[in-house]
Amino acid sequence: MSNDAPLSGSPLTIASAGYTADIASVGATLRTLRYEGRDLVVPFDADEVRPAFRGAVLAPWPNRVVDGHYSFGGTDHELALTEPTRQHALHGLVAWTDFRVEEQADDRVVLSTTVQAQAGYPYRVTVTVEYRLDADGLHQSVTGTNTGAEDAPWGTGPHPYLVAGAGTVDDWTLTLPAAEVLEVTPDRLIPTDLVPVHDEFDLRTPTVIGDRFIDHAFTGFDRDADGIATIELTAADGHGVRAAFGTECAWVQVHTADHVVPEYHRAGLAVEPMTCAPDAFNDGVDRGLVVLAPGASHVAAWTISAI
Secondary structure, three states: OOOOOOOOOOOEEEEEOOOEEEEOOOOOOOEEEEEOEEEEEEOOOOOOOOOOOOOOOEEEEOEEEEHHHEEEEEEEEEOOOOOOOOOOOOOOOOOOOOOEEEEEOOOEEEEEEEEEOOEEEOOOOOEEEEEEEOOOOOEEEEEEEEOOOOOOOOOOOOOEEEOOOOHHHHHHHEOOOEEEEEEEEOOOOEEEEEOOOOOHHHHOOOEEOOOOEEEEEEEOOOOOOOOEEEEEEEEOOOOEEEEEOOOOEEEEEOOOOOOOOOOOOOOOOEEEEOOOOOOHHHHHHHHHHEEEOOOOEEEEEEEEEEE
C-alpha cells in the first residue's frame, strides 16, 4: 500500500449483474455492497479508519478468546487483549493487516496475507480471501493454509452489518432459522450455556426486531438439501438482504449494533457466519475449532444477496 492510499487501504471495485462492491485492502474489508444503487451493508468512506469492524475478515479466530488465554497442543498461550473494555482477544489477527492483491478482474478479486508465528499464536497460516459477484450476489470465501510445521488452531468469519432498507434495525424483520443460542454473561459476553432459542431469541419465523438487544451466537440451523442456511432481513416495503452459508459455518453471531456513537447505533444488523463458536480456542472441536495440520487448508464461504 502506498503512502497516498486511502486510510482503509488500496481500493478495489468489482461489479456484475447490478451489484457493485468496494473492497479495501486493510483487513480485506468489504467496504460497500450495493444492488442497483441500494446499500446491502452499512458502508464507510475509503479515507476513513474502518469503524466497528465493518466488513472485516476475522481470522485465525472470529469473536472472542476469553481473557486472551487458551491451551493448544499441551501448551498454554496468552494473546494480546484487543477488546480492552471486556479484557478479551477480539476478532483474530488480520483485521488491520494490509492484504496483497493476488488476482483482480471486473467481477472478482483475490487477496492474501500470512499470519506470522508470534507470541500467543506461534503458528504460520496463509489467509486467502476471494470476493466474486454474479447474478446470485456477492460470494466470499476465506481459506486458511497452515504453512508451518505444527498443527494450528483455526477459525474464521466475516463481519458485515446488513441493511434491509430505510430506517434502522428496529424497523426491520428478521428470519433466523436457528434452534439454539449460546448464552453469555451480560457484562463481558463470556459464553455460558448452549440452550434452545427462547423468548426474544426465537426468530425462526419472520419477526420485527423492535427494541430487542442481541449480541449472541446461534447454531442448529434449518438448512436446505445442499446444507445451506439462509438468514433474511427485510424492510417494510419488502426489499431486503439475505446471507447464506454452508455447513462449514455452524455458527452465526448476530448483533443489533448498539453503539455509543449515534451514527453507528443500530444502523445495521451484524450477521457473522462463523466456523466456530465464541471462545472455541478454549472449548475446542466440540464448538467448531478447526485443527489445521501442516500443509492443510480449510475453506469457508458465504453469500450476501438482495431481496
